[in-house]
Structure formats: C-alpha cells, structure tokens
Amino acid sequence: MEAISNSAGFAGMGSGRLRGCVLGLLVLLVLSCEQMVVGVDLSDKEQASVARFQEYLKIDTVHPFPNYFPVTDFLIGQAKQIGLDIKVLEYAQAKPVVLMSWEGTEPLLPSVLLNSHTDVVPVEFANWKYPPFSATMDEAGNIYARGSQDMKCVGMQYLEAIRSLKASGYKPQRSIHVSFVPDEEIGGSDGAQKFYESEDFTELNVALVLDEGLASEDNNYRVFYAERSVWWFYITAKGHPGHGSRLLEGMAMENLRISLDKIAEFRTSEFDKVKSGEKAEGEVISVNNVYLTAGTPTPTGFVMNLQPSEAEAGFDMRLPPIVDTDALQKRMDEEWAPASRNVTCRFIQKKGVLNKFGKPSMTLLDELNPWWPLFQESVAKAGGKLARPEIFMASTDARFPRFQGIPAIGFSPMSNTPILLHDNNEFLNVKEYLKGVKVYEQILQSFTSPTEETPSKSSTGAFTETIHSEL
CATH class of the missing domain: 1.10.287 (Helix Hairpins)
Structure with missing residues (x-):
C-alpha cells in the first residue's frame, strides 16, 4: 500500500x-x-473465521529461531475480542505460554484444557506451490501454509468454537482453558513440559486435556489415546585400522555391519506385523537408521585404501507404551551393541513408557473413561465419524499430562485430507477447517454441560486415580 x-x-x-x-x-x-474465496460459498461469519485463521498462519514461528512475540500479540488480541481471561506465562526466556480461560458457572469442578503449539518446522521454500507463510487459498478452497495442519488449525478451531458458543449465550458449567505453548517441534522442554509441571497448571484443576492428532485421508476422524516414546541412540564400532586390500577380522566397519544387520532383521519383523494388518503402525517398535559415518576424509573425498578405526550409526526408535523396555534393552546390549564385538551404544534421548503411577502412559478410551462416550456422541452430533482409537506413531505434548495420569485425547478434526505435516505444500481445505470448528462446539458443550455422565469430582487427583486403578 x-x-x-x-x-x-x-x-x-x-x-x-x-x-x-x-x-x-x-x-x-x-x-x-x-478475503474472497474463489469457488467456495461461505457466509460472512465463515469468511471472518477463515480470515482469522489465515492471519494466524501468516505469522512466522518457524524453527530454528522462532519469534514468539508477534504470535503472542495476535493471541492476546483474539482473547480480548472473544472475552476470555488471559495470562502470559514465561518459564524460559522469550518462550511465552499463552493461557486463556473461560470460567464456568461452577468453577470448582475439574476443568478442561485445550492445548496447541504455536511453533512450526522449517520449510523448503523452493518446493512450495505458494509462499509457505502467505496462507494462500486456491480455487478449491485449499489454504496453503506451514502449520495449516500442524497445528495452528486446531488452535484456531478451539477459539472459533468458543467465540461461537459465547455469541450464542452459552455458559459452561465447568471452566475451559486454552493453552498455546512454544517449542513442541523440538521436544517441548521449555514449553509444555514446564507448563504442565508448574503451579499455574496445578491450580487449573484439569481433568481432561485435548491436544493434536493427525489428518485422515478417508471420511473418519482419527483419534489417539497414547503415543510412542522416543529412544534416539548412536552405535559406535571400533577396530584396528588396516590397508583397504586386506581381509581382516574385527574391523570397525565389519563390527558395525553386523549391528546394522541385526537391527534390520528386527525392523523387518516389526514392519511385517504392520503390512500383514496384525498391528497398526503406532503399535509396533519402529527403528530407522538416520545417520551413518565412517572413513578417513580428504579434501576431495575419502582415503580409499584405508580401513577406518571407527564407524558410527545413529537411530530413531519409537516405542509404544506396552513395550517391555527391559527386554528391549537386553536385546540391544547382547545383539545390537555387545562389548564383545567392540561396539558401544550411547543414548541421546531415552524416554520412559510408564506414567508416574508406574502404569503404561495411555488414556483409556472405553467405558471406564466417562469422557469417551461424551466425545463419541459429540463427533456424531456434528456429523463426523471416528476411526478406531490409535497410538500416535510420533510424539506430542499430550505425553506430559498423560505422565501425570491426566486423560489426554489427541484429535485434529481433518477428514478427507492428505497427511502433509512437515511436508511441502501443507494445506487444509476451508470446508474441513470449518467442519472442525463445529465439531469442537459440540465437544465443548458435551464436556461442560451438566449431565449425569459428565465427571463431577472436585479433585482431579481422585478422578485420575480411579481411572488408573482399573489398568
């Protein structure tokens, strides 16, 4: 201009x-x-909702150096427009947690927390159809932007659902809190982890957390009750250096090759369970070689007639919460990295699979969990269908409340949508986005309206202990 x-x-x-x-x-x-949506018929209210979503997507919060202050200002403005109480909490410098609250008519009841993260992963600009922070909408109504699926869509769907409910005059019985946290994409240690461990969170008396899920390529919404824990490790093999022409035993490369073969055999056996339909991807252990290094470098390449004295490989392994970690560690010690073969293992991350009660870190999605039938009913009322509950194959911030024994459901209402999180040309169709808002309206009404089925204990701890005593 x-x-x-x-x-x-x-x-x-x-x-x-x-x-x-x-x-x-x-x-x-x-x-x-x-604001115009070419080829898509939207009401004025829907166009305003979509415009706010696009505005959020245009705010660059990309790693490795996200600037969280512009997005914080935006969220403060949204909270004020809607009429929500707001706090900005900072547990690590320049990494704010934005907490919004809608107090219920019975604020002593356990509350519901809606969590999302504000950061996004890096992009390959040259491989995008449109600039990744332009939130461009094409003629089909697809909004292209980094974060359109992961997970700025969900954060705005929370707020748009609350905006609509407040405008209708609805008053929740229990309080609703909405948290926007930083750094999920790099582990959440300065974001969600510190928030969930804080007195600020304890004072909210949260009985249930909703967090992100995953897009579904068919008509059924995916829903997640657990996730796999991360084990990142290096395997280092050592041996005497030797001439490249010699056939010697116990060389570093040979020692590492044996380890790679053993790990590949295990990976194949787990993958076969998925391919046969015996188990879903989140229910098996995945292990992938992501790093490999060896050799003696030169200015133009490597020394080709020298067998190196050290070789190393790095692995990303993910464990479902029902894994026997002692047995897996024994396998690693005896087969993958035995000292007898001059091989060692070093962990970069090694997350547990149990919560603080010593039980598998998962949320029961059955009749023992009073939230689950309400959730199912809400999605059905909004015209949606749920797929069979799954274990999320990667990790999200939902692992932090689950560790404390607080039920957490992973859910991103995006059906008939290709899975493009962390991919080029990430997009979400405007109609799917707006359908998701309606789904959350139904969920929030079911979770916060006075019914016989809604949990009404005044102590979150008592509620969660009741749930986990049945495991």
Whole structure:
C-alpha cells in the first residue's frame, strides 16, 4: 500500500478528493480480494473465521529461531475480542505460554484444557506451490501454509468454537482453558513440559486435556489415546585400522555391519506385523537408521585404501507404551551393541513408557473413561465419524499430562485430507477447517454441560486415580 500512496500518477492529479476516493476503492478491492474465496460459498461469519485463521498462519514461528512475540500479540488480541481471561506465562526466556480461560458457572469442578503449539518446522521454500507463510487459498478452497495442519488449525478451531458458543449465550458449567505453548517441534522442554509441571497448571484443576492428532485421508476422524516414546541412540564400532586390500577380522566397519544387520532383521519383523494388518503402525517398535559415518576424509573425498578405526550409526526408535523396555534393552546390549564385538551404544534421548503411577502412559478410551462416550456422541452430533482409537506413531505434548495420569485425547478434526505435516505444500481445505470448528462446539458443550455422565469430582487427583486403578 505504501507504493500506491506514493505513486507519481496520483501525485499528478489535480483533485485531492479524487485521489482519496480512488485510493480508498483500491484499498477496498485489495482487502476484499484477500478475503474472497474463489469457488467456495461461505457466509460472512465463515469468511471472518477463515480470515482469522489465515492471519494466524501468516505469522512466522518457524524453527530454528522462532519469534514468539508477534504470535503472542495476535493471541492476546483474539482473547480480548472473544472475552476470555488471559495470562502470559514465561518459564524460559522469550518462550511465552499463552493461557486463556473461560470460567464456568461452577468453577470448582475439574476443568478442561485445550492445548496447541504455536511453533512450526522449517520449510523448503523452493518446493512450495505458494509462499509457505502467505496462507494462500486456491480455487478449491485449499489454504496453503506451514502449520495449516500442524497445528495452528486446531488452535484456531478451539477459539472459533468458543467465540461461537459465547455469541450464542452459552455458559459452561465447568471452566475451559486454552493453552498455546512454544517449542513442541523440538521436544517441548521449555514449553509444555514446564507448563504442565508448574503451579499455574496445578491450580487449573484439569481433568481432561485435548491436544493434536493427525489428518485422515478417508471420511473418519482419527483419534489417539497414547503415543510412542522416543529412544534416539548412536552405535559406535571400533577396530584396528588396516590397508583397504586386506581381509581382516574385527574391523570397525565389519563390527558395525553386523549391528546394522541385526537391527534390520528386527525392523523387518516389526514392519511385517504392520503390512500383514496384525498391528497398526503406532503399535509396533519402529527403528530407522538416520545417520551413518565412517572413513578417513580428504579434501576431495575419502582415503580409499584405508580401513577406518571407527564407524558410527545413529537411530530413531519409537516405542509404544506396552513395550517391555527391559527386554528391549537386553536385546540391544547382547545383539545390537555387545562389548564383545567392540561396539558401544550411547543414548541421546531415552524416554520412559510408564506414567508416574508406574502404569503404561495411555488414556483409556472405553467405558471406564466417562469422557469417551461424551466425545463419541459429540463427533456424531456434528456429523463426523471416528476411526478406531490409535497410538500416535510420533510424539506430542499430550505425553506430559498423560505422565501425570491426566486423560489426554489427541484429535485434529481433518477428514478427507492428505497427511502433509512437515511436508511441502501443507494445506487444509476451508470446508474441513470449518467442519472442525463445529465439531469442537459440540465437544465443548458435551464436556461442560451438566449431565449425569459428565465427571463431577472436585479433585482431579481422585478422578485420575480411579481411572488408573482399573489398568
């Protein structure tokens, strides 16, 4: 707009009033074009909702150096518009947690927390159809942006659902809290982990957490009750160096090759369970070689006639919460990295699979969990269908409340959508986004309206202990 206002053509006109009128029309044209959805019929209310989503997506919070202050200002503005109480909490410098609250008519009841993260992963700009922070909408209504699926869509769906409920005059019985946390994409140690361990969180008396899930390529929404724990490790093999022509035993590369073969055999056996349909991907142990290094470098490559004295490989392994970790560690010690073969294992991350009660870190999604039938009913009322509950194959911030024994459901209402989180040309269709808002409206009403089925204990601890005593 600065270029228009300084245009020499406008400066040459004799009438300031004419210049102002023309400029005003151009501004209106530009703004209306930004909001217009070509080929998609939306109401004024829906267009305003989509515009707010696009505004959020345009805020660059990409790693490795996300600037969280612009997004914090945006969220503060949204909270004020909706009429929510707001706190900005900072457990690590320049990494704010934005906490919004809608107090219920019975605030002593256990509350519901809606969590999402504000950060996004890096992008390969050259491989995107549209600029990844432009939130461009095409003629089919697909909004292209980093974070459109993971997971700025969910954060705004929370707020749009609350905005709609408040406008209708609805008053929740129990309080609803909405948290926007930083750094999920790099482990959450300065974001969600510190928040869930804080007195700020304890004071909320949270009985249930909703967090992110995953898009579904068919008509059924995916829902997650647990996730796999991360084991990242290096295996290092050592041996005497030797001439490249010699057939020697116990060389570093040979020692590492045996380890790689053993790990590949195990990986194949786990993958076969998925391919046969015996188990879902989240129910098996995945282990993938992500790093490999060996050899003696030269300015132009490597020394080709020298067998190196050390070789190393790195692995990303994910464990479902029902794994016997002692047995797995024994396998690693005896087969993958035995000292007898001059091989060692070093962990970068090694997360447990049990919660603080010593039980598998998962949320029961059956009749023992009073939230689950309410959740199912809400999705059905909104016209959605649920797939069979799954274990999330990667990790999310939901692992932190689950560790404390607090039920957490992973859910991102995106059906008929290709899974594009962390991928090029990530997008979400506007109709799917708006359907998700309606789903959350139903969920929030079911969770916060007075019914016989809704949990009503005044102590979150007592509720969670009751749930986990049945495991």
